[in-house]
Amino acid sequence: MKHRAEFIEKIKKRLLKRRQEMLQELSDLSSEKVSDDQVRDSGDEALSLYMERLKTSLEQTEIDELNLIDDALNRISKGEYGICIDCGEPISNVRLETFPYAARCIVCQEAIEEQK
Ligand SMILES: [Zn+2]
Structure with missing residues (x-):
């Protein structure tokens, strides 16, 4: 089972890296929200609303994936992966x-x- 342990270790590294990237993307997304006010000021409400929705669904997707990553990492640490x-x-x-x-x-x- 040595190969298997090495394999899981490799997956774990990938998951941790992905997790890091996702957290970064999520914080980028939430910092972008601030600039929405500028869009609103320009009177382009529809675009602003559209962007808002797009971001919310993007964030949801990212959060869902983060949960999956956390689940997988959890199973790895419990030896159930x-x-x-x-x-x-x-x-x-x-x-x-x-x-x-x-x-x-x-x-x-x-x-x-x-x-x-
Ligand atoms: Zn099965």
Whole structure:
């Protein structure tokens, strides 16, 4: 299982880096909000409203992803990462490589998506 531990360590570094980037993006987004007042002053209410909405949905997406990263990091620290939360089988490296936040193996994930 040595390879697996190294693999997870690599994923962890990627997640931490991504987390850092996201926090940076989020703080950039919130600092941009201040300049919205300038747009409003110019009388372009519609544009301002549009930008506001765009940012809010962007922020939501970023916050959602941050939560996923935190979840994954949590599972790594508990030693549960890479193990399907439903069936307890190991999730393949390929899948984790593509979806580092995956909490389920492909079989269980597909089963859940079919239920929707
Ligand atoms: Zn599973």
